[in-house]
Amino acid sequence: MDRATVVYSDEALLNTPVTLTNCDREPIHIPGSVQPYGFLLCLDEQTKHVVHASANTAQLIGIGPDELLGSGLERLLSAGALAEVEQLWAGLAETPKLLGTRLDQIPQRPYYKLIAHRHDGLLWAEFEPVAETQSAPFDLASLNLALGHMLAAGSVLEFCQFAVDQLRTITGFDRVVMYRFAEDASGEVVAEAKRNDLEPFLGLHYPATDIPQQARAMYLKNWLRFIPDVSYVPAPLVPAMHPAANRPPDMTYAVLRSVSPIHLQYLRNMGVAATMTISVIQEGKLWGLITCHHLTPQLVSYEVRELCLFIGKTFSALLKTKQQQDDYAYQLHIRETQVRLFEQVSRHDNFVDGLYQRKPTVMDVFDCGGVAICFEGNIITLGTTPTQPQLEELRTWLQLNMKQDLFRTNSYVQQNPAGISIRGTASGILAISLAQDPGDYIIWFRPELIQTVTWAGKEHKAEVMQDGLLHLSPRQSFAAWSQEVDNTALPWRPMEVTAAEEIRLHLSDVRLKIFNELQARAASLSKLNTELERSNDELDSFAYVASHDLKEPLRGIHNYSIFLLEDYADQLDADGVSKLQTLVRLSQRMEALIESLLQLSRVGRQELVVVPTNMNEVVDEVLDMLHPRFEQTNTIATVLGPLPTLRCDKVRIREVLNNLLTNAMRYNDKPERLISVGVAPANARGPRGTGNPADFYVFYVQDNGIGIEPKHQEAIFKIFKRLHGQDKFGGGTGAGLTIARKMVERHDGELWLDSVPGQGTTFYFSLSKYL
Numbered sequence: 001m002d003r004a005t006v007v008y009s010d011e012a013l014l015n016t017p018v019t020l021t022n023c024d025r026e027p028i029h030i031p032g033s034v035q036p037y038g039f040l041l042c043l044d045e046q047t048k049h050v051v052h053a054s055a056n057t058a059q060l061i062g063i064g065p066d067e068l069l070g071s072g073l074e075r076l077l078s079a080g081a082l083a084e085v086e087q088l089w090a091g092l093a094e095t096p097k098l099l100g101t102r103l104d105q106i107p108q109r110p111y112y113k114l115i116a117h118r119h120d121g122l123l124w125a126e127f128e129p130v131a132e133t134q135s136a137p138f139d140l141a142s143l144n145l146a147l148g149h150m151l152a153a154g155s156v157l158e159f160c161q162f163a164v165d166q167l168r169t170i171t172g173f174d175r176v177v178m179y180r181f182a183e184d185a186s187g188e189v190v191a192e193a194k195r196n197d198l199e200p201f202l203g204l205h206y207p208a209t210d211i212p213q214q215a216r217a218m219y220l221k222n223w224l225r226f227i228p229d230v231s232y233v234p235a236p237l238v239p240a241m242h243p244a245a246n247r248p249p250d251m252t253y254a255v256l257r258s259v260s261p262i263h264l265q266y267l268r269n270m271g272v273a274a275t276m277t278i279s280v281i282q283e284g285k286l287w288g289l290i291t292c293h294h295l296t297p298q299l300v301s302y303e304v305r306e307l308c309l310f311i312g313k314t315f316s317a318l319l320k321t322k323q324q325q326d327d328y329a330y331q332l333h334i335r336e337t338q339v340r341l342f343e344q345v346s347r348h349d350n351f352v353d354g355l356y357q358r359k360p361t362v363m364d365v366f367d368c369g370g371v372a373i374c375f376e377g378n379i380i381t382l383g384t385t386p387t388q389p390q391l392e393e394l395r396t397w398l399q400l401n402m403k404q405d406l407f408r409t410n411s412y413v414q415q416n417p418a419g420i421s422i423r424g425t426a427s428g429i430l431a432i433s434l435a436q437d438p439g440d441y442i443i444w445f446r447p448e449l450i451q452t453v454t455w456a457g458k459e460h461k462a463e464v465m466q467d468g469l470l471h472l473s474p475r476q477s478f479a480a481w482s483q484e485v486d487n488t489a490l491p492w493r494p495m496e497v498t499a500a501e502e503i504r505l506h507l508s509d510v511r512l513k514i515f516n517e518l519q520a521r522a523a524s525l526s527k528l529n530t531e532l533e534r535s536n537d538e539l540d541s542f543a544y545v546a547s548h549d550l551k552e553p554l555r556g557i558h559n560y561s562i563f564l565l566e567d568y569a570d571q572l573d574a575d576g577v578s579k580l581q582t583l584v585r586l587s588q589r590m591e592a593l594i595e596s597l598l599q600l601s602r603v604g605r606q607e608l609v610v611v612p613t614n615m616n617e618v619v620d621e622v623l624d625m626l627h628p629r630f631e632q633t634n635t636i637a638t639v640l641g642p643l644p645t646l647r648c649d650k651v652r653i654r655e656v657l658n659n660l661l662t663n664a665m666r667y668n669d670k671p672e673r674l675i676s677v678g679v680a681p682a683n684a685r686g687p688r689g690t691g692n693p694a695d696f697y698v699f700y701v702q703d704n705g706i707g708i709e710p711k712h713q714e715a716i717f718k719i720f721k722r723l724h725g726q727d728k729f730g731g732g733t734g735a736g737l738t739i740a741r742k743m744v745e746r747h748d749g750e751l752w753l754d755s756v757p758g759q760g761t762t763f764y765f766s767l768s769k770y771l
Contacts, residue, residue, distance in 0.1 A: 237249065676702045748770070
């Protein structure tokens with residue numbers, strides 16, 4: 001509401017009983033009566049004669065209102081005082097002016113404060129009695145201190161608290177509260193100074209109906225309202241009607257104006273006996289009220305009220321600056337948190353990890369109760385959020401109803417009635433889309449507003465009916481407000497919506513950058529793979545040709561060396577025979593190496609011949625072939641349990657088993673060499689993660705041999721890499737395990753080992769079930 005707002009009153013209700021059904025239209029600006037702690041005279045602007053007098057003049061000054069009508073102020077004032085009043089009339093407007101004066105024409109010459117203003121075609125003279133010896137309350141030092149504290153306040157709430165503290169110190173009221181209006185015209189107590197024994201009102205909310213529109217309109221015009229005794233009996237005006245209108249005079253700016261009986265009842269229900277209210281107006285709009293309560297009647301002097309009004313107007317003038325400080329501080333928090341969050345996002349390979357794994361998280365950017373990060377089918381939650389099934393339902397709803405990249409509401413139930421089940425944690429929702437495809441979101445939550453507000457103090461039974469009428473009380477008002485804000489959260493501020501949009505855009509840029517990098521990397525890898533395949537083909541071809549072509553001359557060298565030993569050994573000395581024998585051994589070793597190289601090249605060049613294979617038969621064939629050597633070396637091989645039938649290249653898997661069983665026999669120095677073959681446990685996993693029983697068969701070959709040091713366990717798979725000398729453990733070329741691993745990898749599996757030096761080694765190999 002601002003100054004241009006019309007007065008929401010109905011003059012047709014004049015002289016009609018005021019009830020809860022019509023109080024929002026009560027013509028409170030023309031009550032036709034005053035509070036009786038002072039008296040009122042209205043004068044004609046031209047003649048300066050009294051045209052209205054309050055009925056209590058006889059009680060206060062001994063002259064009835066009928067006697068005052070038609071006369072001037074000379075009935076009350078001396079000539080000197082009358083001259084001072086005459087000077088007030090010049091330039092008088094709606095803003096009141098104060099004059100202290102004696103009523104010299106009245107017995108005992110009482111001392112009064114005369115408060116004058118001009119409005120509704122009348123000159124208003126209001127008289128408040130005061131003690132002649134009353135000292136002036138104005139204290140410049142105290143005022144300076146109060147304003148200094150207010151100026152130093154670092155936030156709006158601190159600013160409010162300083163104001164109520166100072167006003168309670170100045171006035172002595174039992175309770176002073178700062179009441180702030182929300183966008184929906186409801187109100188909240190945001191600061192309070194009170195007696196220690198009183199129940200706190202801080203944090204209470206009230207519905208908009210507690211302060212009717214016409215009262216708010218008057219609060220914009222008249223900054224201060226004062227009721228020294230809420231149990232007063234109004235003193236009517238005599239006569240009741242305005243001399244030039246068919247209604248009572250407009251008392252909008254009158255200090256003594258009588259107030260609504262509904263308001264008085266409300267105050268009595270609260271246990272309040274005296275009250276003063278100061279408007280807080282910002283840029284022509286009613287921002288809030290400073291309300292003072294006292295439990296016993298209390299007459300506060302006009303000068304003190306003016307001092308309070310000065311503080312209230314100063315508060316109003318400074319309020320925007322304090323709000324800007326709050327907004328700037330919150331904006332700064334958002335910006336700083338965003339920058340740190342974006343830095344974290346950029347440091348993670350998976351940008352989602354940067355949103356929640358370290359502080360600050362995406363939840364810390366602005367005020368909320370919780371956050372859900374929905375990405376690629378997963379939901380990560382922070383803070384207080386709905387359950388996973390509820391979040392899945394919300395994500396589905398967003399997919400169907402979120403038309404833009406950003407969605408916000410402070411009452412999800414109004415958008416989706418099914419949202420009532422999550423109102424406690426998610427009445428307010430702010431969501432941003434992370435991709436063009438629906439389903440990926442960041443969703444911030446705010447709880448239902450009523451969940452965050454608690455009535456402070458004891459519960460009291462409120463009297464609902466009295467004399468057949470419903471009477472309001474603060475607790476009843478709080479309950480009414482609770483119903484109004486049901487299913488509603490605090491609204492999302494524009495700067496929060498902007499921050500969410502900036503996060504969305506930044507993450508979009510990050511995802512685009514990642515996508516471009518992945519595309520470039522994929523193109524580079526594709527090129528490298530093509531070159532690598534060509535290079536491997538060339539190497540395989542070279543190895544095949546070289547090994548095939550080298551075998552012929554090498555076989556000739558071997559044969560001629562044998563011929564020389566057979567035919568000319570008797571013509572050579574012992575050294576010559578030894579050298580020929582060495583030549584034969586070297587040629588044999590070279591042939592074995594070339595044969596291994598040929599087999600390795602064949603593994604890479606030849607396609608798999610995949611057929612259903614009974615592994616029991618394959619193992620039996622290999623054991624049967626190795627049986628003579630096992631007998632010579634006292635080797636016992638055991639097959640544990642039936643082995644499965646699977647699809648594989650039977651010949652190559654036979655070679656794998658032959659190599660592993662031969663090595664198990666060979667690299668063993670025990671008197672009894674033990675080997676076992678079987679299906680590995682379900683939890684066996686290779687270095688690359690293969691082994692899941694749903695996708696792989698995993699077998700093992702275990703021995704009680706010499707074992708392998710951990711530092712050598714990967715080296716043994718390198719081509720021609722031997723851990724022992726040529727003359728130890730039966731020799732060998734060092735290519736067998738390399739060939740075996742490559743054969744297993746052609747079956748989309750892995751070959752790995754687990755070994756304890758001196759105790760034995762277990763080789764595992766996995767074979768895919770999808771060949």
